[in-house]
Amino acid sequence: MKKEKFFISLCSIGLLFYAFIPLAVSASSPDDLPVVVQEMVKPPFLPKHNIVAKGGPKIIKVELTVTEKIISIDKQGTKFRVFGFNDSVPGPIIVAHVGDYIELTLKNPYENNFLHNVDFHAATGALGGGALTLVRPGEKVIIRWKAIKPGVFVYHCAPGGAMVPWHVVKGMNGAVMILPREGLKDRNGSPVRYDRAYYIGEQDFYVPKDPSTGRYKEFLQPGDGYSDILKVMKTLTPSHVVFNGSAGSLEGENALKAKVGESVMFVHAQSNRDTRPHLIGGHGDFVWPNGSFNDPPRTNLETWFVPGGAAAASIYTFRQPGNYVYLNHNLIEAFILGAKAEVKVEGKWNDDLMKQILAPTKINDDDSNYNIAKSK
Ligand code: CU
Ligand code: CU
Numbered sequence: 001m002k003k004e005k006f007f008i009s010l011c012s013i014g015l016l017f018y019a020f021i022p023l024a025v026s027a028s029s030p031d032d033l034p035v036v037v038q039e040m041v042k043p044p045f046l047p048k049h050n051i052v053a054k055g056g057p058k059i060i061k062v063e064l065t066v067t068e069k070i071i072s073i074d075k076q077g078t079k080f081r082v083f084g085f086n087d088s089v090p091g092p093i094i095v096a097h098v099g100d101y102i103e104l105t106l107k108n109p110y111e112n113n114f115l116h117n118v119d120f121h122a123a124t125g126a127l128g129g130g131a132l133t134l135v136r137p138g139e140k141v142i143i144r145w146k147a148i149k150p151g152v153f154v155y156h157c158a159p160g161g162a163m164v165p166w167h168v169v170k171g172m173n174g175a176v177m178i179l180p181r182e183g184l185k186d187r188n189g190s191p192v193r194y195d196r197a198y199y200i201g202e203q204d205f206y207v208p209k210d211p212s213t214g215r216y217k218e219f220l221q222p223g224d225g226y227s228d229i230l231k232v233m234k235t236l237t238p239s240h241v242v243f244n245g246s247a248g249s250l251e252g253e254n255a256l257k258a259k260v261g262e263s264v265m266f267v268h269a270q271s272n273r274d275t276r277p278h279l280i281g282g283h284g285d286f287v288w289p290n291g292s293f294n295d296p297p298r299t300n301l302e303t304w305f306v307p308g309g310a311a312a313a314s315i316y317t318f319r320q321p322g323n324y325v326y327l328n329h330n331l332i333e334a335f336i337l338g339a340k341a342e343v344k345v346e347g348k349w350n351d352d353l354m355k356q357i358l359a360p361t362k363i364n365d366d367d368s369n370y371n372i373a374k375s376k
Helices: 002-010 013-027 126-132 163-168 226-234 331-337 368-375
Strands: 035-037 059-072 079-085 093-097 101-108 139-146 151-156 173-179 196-205 240-243 256-259 263-270 277-280 284-288 298-301 310-317 322-328 340-346
Touching: 059 093, 126 139, 151 263, 163 226, 173 196, 173 263, 240 331, 263 277, 277 310, 322 331
Parallel strands: 035 059, 059 101, 093 173, 196 263, 256 340
Antiparallel strands: 059 079, 101 139, 151 173, 151 310, 196 240, 263 310, 277 322, 284 298, 284 310, 322 340
């Protein structure tokens, strides 16, 4: 009795509340949750997933292996040493639902030369996991984090100091999509679905030029270009702004595909620099510009803004067939530096939405507008 009385006299409601938290946590230990291995796929594709979660929270196991290698980043064949995840720039996208746990195995193979880690913008604590995932060549690490924020997010390497931007602008970034368990909603709470989804990782590269030849410099040794590349980085003027690791990589044979009537989600990620996606000939029917699925989507946008260090999601239902261009609507970055993709859409043309009334025809002398112009 005495003991009980002492306890009650000391306890505020707040203290009681805190006393119950450890019990609640131990009763729902994630260790007992079902485990799903998510096969990582190369961008612009997303791993198989359900828009609405099936069943309760799960542990989603994923594996990322760091790649350091030289790739070609433009149509001229400029060679640049990139750092990627799973041999890909950008790294693959991870998809889960709120309440799931992401269990990442990060491997830094022995043949690599640098320290690497992962900072997940979707995760909570320890620099987004960056402080718990720093691995030297030849090491691996496993981290588990709970998805509590619905949205699309970037992840990137952040090994400290100037190495943070250096690794990010060498391609070491990717994206995570955390869907609400009940799926996406419009502003009225009605479900929003998509038939297919693409993930566009936009990348700025800073490649120095050799002033004597005017050509981009190539560095064969891992650390050789550091001071030269840093000089270009400090100008904040990228030499290349590309989708999916190199200019033209989502065009022609590798164009994104869709059919009239299909709703397509585009996840657009940029870990370092602002961008502004736009679909020429279409719109953003639904857009989450800063990526948060807790906010109602904006509707019918022509162009949307993605601040550097963020991802955005948009959904468009294609209404006309043809070749669309999906780009960063800084048109210099799109058409000269490389930030554009093609979407080939099959289906039947709708004359009601657009029709050419007269094909290009020579203007005649009796054309009234022509005569007005001549008389001036
Ligand atoms: Cu790194
Ligand atoms: Cu970051």
